[in-house]
Amino acid sequence: MSEEKLEKMLNELVEATSEPAPSYLSEEIKRQIPRDLSQHRVGLGNISIIINLRVSKLAAAAAIVITLILFANFFWGRGQESGGILRSGKLLVEYLGGPDRSNVLAAKSRYEYLAQTGKAVVYYGDIVDPRDTSAVLIQWKLPDGRYRVVFGDLREETVSAEDIILLQARMLRKNAK
Amino acid sequence: MQQDHLTCMENSEQRQNSLAARLRAANPAAAAELVDIYYQQLYTFFRRLGHSCQASEDLTQECFIAAWQRIGQLRSGSMLNSWIYGIAGNVSKVYWRSHKADKAVSLDEIDVPDGGAPEGEKSGHSEQLGRLKNAVEMLPMKLKQAVVLHYMQHLTIIEAAEAAGIRCGTFKSRLNRALKILKKQFSKDGEML
Numbered sequence: 001m002s003e004e005k006l007e008k009m010l011n012e013l014v015e016a017t018s019e020p021a022p023s024y025l026s027e028e029i030k031r032q033i034p035r036d037l038s039q040h041r042v043g044l045g046n047i048s049i050i051i052n053l054r055v056s057k058l059a060a061a062a063a064i065v066i067t068l069i070l071f072a073n074f075f076w077g078r079g080q081e082s083g084g085i086l087r088s089g090k091l092l093v094e095y096l097g098g099p100d101r102s103n104v105l106a107a108k109s110r111y112e113y114l115a116q117t118g119k120a121v122v123y124y125g126d127i128v129d130p131r132d133t134s135a136v137l138i139q140w141k142l143p144d145g146r147y148r149v150v151f152g153d154l155r156e157e158t159v160s161a162e163d164i165i166l167l168q169a170r171m172l173r174k175n176a177k
Numbered sequence: 178m179q180q181d182h183l184t185c186m187e188n189s190e191q192r193q194n195s196l197a198a199r200l201r202a203a204n205p206a207a208a209a210e211l212v213d214i215y216y217q218q219l220y221t222f223f224r225r226l227g228h229s230c231q232a233s234e235d236l237t238q239e240c241f242i243a244a245w246q247r248i249g250q251l252r253s254g255s256m257l258n259s260w261i262y263g264i265a266g267n268v269s270k271v272y273w274r275s276h277k278a279d280k281a282v283s284l285d286e287i288d289v290p291d292g293g294a295p296e297g298e299k300s301g302h303s304e305q306l307g308r309l310k311n312a313v314e315m316l317p318m319k320l321k322q323a324v325v326l327h328y329m330q331h332l333t334i335i336e337a338a339e340a341a342g343i344r345c346g347t348f349k350s351r352l353n354r355a356l357k358i359l360k361k362q363f364s365k366d367g368e369m370l
Contacts, residue, residue, distance in 0.1 A: 010328040013309055032238065
């Protein structure tokens with residue numbers, strides 16, 4: 001069938017499907033015109049938001065918890081830099097997945113955030129033992145030449161360049177065993 | 178002839194601009210004029226979307242009530258069609274969501290006239306129209322709405338896209354998909370047109 005013919009038939013269908021509205025309808029609607037329309041003319045009266053989202057109960061619960069955590073961090077001033085979200089994320093991951101990997105996963109999300117902000121950050125979460133609380137999970141260089149380090153227990157410290165070499169050497173020794 | 182058509186279009190545009198301006202000024206007479214212009218169109222629109230007669234009446238009323246509340250969103254006369262059909266589309270969407278169990282009423286309830294063709298052609302053509310109606314009914318709601326807005330309510334692509342709350346490109350793509358499905362439906366039945 002050609003498109004033209006189809007369009008022509010659709011136009012014929014217009015006539016075929018035209019149906020007169022009941023005669024009283026227009027008067028009935030007119031009776032409902034508000035006396036004071038001016039209160040609506042600003043256009044800020046009502047906003048309708050229609051969302052049709054289908055997610056599993058677990059995903060919905062996780063989304064709600066994460067949203068609450070983000071709000072709490074935002075309004076109570078526990079910023080990403082200070083590790084507030086990190087700790088809250090850890091609690092959530094512990095709740096959902098178990099304690100062993102929770103620190104590593106929380107550090108990974110911290111690493112992704114820092115990488116996005118442009119910091120030259122290094123992530124060791126894939127090679128360290130998740131149970132090793134003194135292992136270096138992530139590190140990044142500070143402007144003064146020292147390094148900021150996040151350990152396996154999510155403790156944060158600023159260390160010198162010499163210390164970072166020692167820490168890395170220790171990690172390598174542990175991995176070699 | 179073309180000059181007349183242009184003059185007519187300009188007049189219509191002026192009328193729409195004037196109506197929109199009066200509506201923005203919260204003029205009740207303009208509100209009544211809006212009802213006179215659109216109540217029939219909207220009733221037919223709802224029927225074509227598959228709502229029952231009773232539901233279409235209710236939805237037409239609801240649509241105007243919503244329109245009064247959104248008068249502030251009406252910016253110009255050229256937007257009048259897309260504004261009112263946009264509201265109608267939302268009203269219909271909300272209705273389907275809250276009445277999921279209700280089945281769309283078949284357009285078969287509306288009689289298809291045979292026209293003036295000879296008897297043999299009449300029945301063949303009428304049958305084709307009947308099948309086209311069925312095929313339109315079977316379309317997914319978004320595609321059906323696109324077909325109804327553009328081909329049956331005669332909104333331009335820009336107006337219909339605005340009414341559906343999507344970009345022109347997306348609307349054209351919906352129309353193309355709908356036409357493809359309709360064509361496929363016909364060829365599936367072995368019809369050669």
